[in-house]
Amino acid sequence: MGLFGWTNTGDERPPFALEPGPGQESVWDYPRPPRIDPDRRRVVVGDPADPLADTTAAVRILETASPPTFYIPPDDVRTERLVRAEGRSFCEWKGEAQYWRLADTPGDPIGWTYPTPLPEFLTIAGWFAFYPGRVECRVADEVVRPQAGGFYGGWVTDEIVGPHKGEPGTGGW
Numbered sequence: 069m070g071l072f073g074w075t076n077t078g079d080e081r082p083p084f085a086l087e088p089g090p091g092q093e094s095v096w097d098y099p100r101p102p103r104i105d106p107d108r109r110r111v112v113v114g115d116p117a118d119p120l121a122d123t124t125a126a127v128r129i130l131e132t133a134s135p136p137t138f139y140i141p142p143d144d145v146r147t148e149r150l151v152r153a154e155g156r157s158f159c160e161w162k163g164e165a166q167y168w169r170l171a172d173t174p175g176d177p178i179g180w181t182y183p184t185p186l187p188e189f190l191t192i193a194g195w196f197a198f199y200p201g202r203v204e205c206r207v208a209d210e211v212v213r214p215q216a217g218g219f220y221g222g223w224v225t226d227e228i229v230g231p232h233k234g235e236p237g238t239g240g241w
Contacts, residue, residue: 076100078132086229095133095232101161102131104191109208111138113145113179113198116206120170121145121196129192131161133233135215135222138207139195142181153177162189168196170203178203180221197221 076082078099085096105128114120123144128136153167155177163186167177179198182189198205199221201214207225215222217234224232231238 076132084231086231088229092227092229094229095135096230098130098132098134098136100132101188102129104128104189105130105136107138107207110206111140112206113140114203119146120149120203121198127192127195129162133230133238134220135224135228135230135232137197137221138205138223139192139197142194142196145196150179162186162192176202200224 076096078097081094081096085094088094088097107126107128108124109126110122110124111126112119112122121140121144123140125144126138126140128138130136149171150168151171153169153176155167157165157180159165159182162182163184165180165182168179168181169175169177177199179196181194181196182192183194185193199214200212200223201218205212205223207223210225213224215224215232215234216236220234222232222234
């Protein structure tokens, strides 16, 4: 049995996992601990006519049971449109996160960074991830759907099959 009782590590897809079709990926084939996967597709956050972020240099964090989370280099984010938001959280793999919200709109954070991640994730230090349920996100012109559960920041696209963490009945994962 793994850390916190977790037994799925991406080595074997559980029987309840959906079978991916052509051009699809199963979240159950992603590893644990997670890995960083470069992605050169165009990623746009916010209004495509006036984006908050626009890049072809994103990376995806792939972790068993979760849709990928895309991280965008800070040079491709209009950081002047963001301010620090209240709250912090800790990821067992990446470290302590800081949250960000739109400077001109009070409310919940729309994204986060890991300013000083744990050693295995130093390559994403200061990179931005965004909640697709709070700000429009696109991958190669496909509008991203948010990962269920409110807290999670996974990006659900047509290429991803689950079920994935955050959906009803997944609290024990």
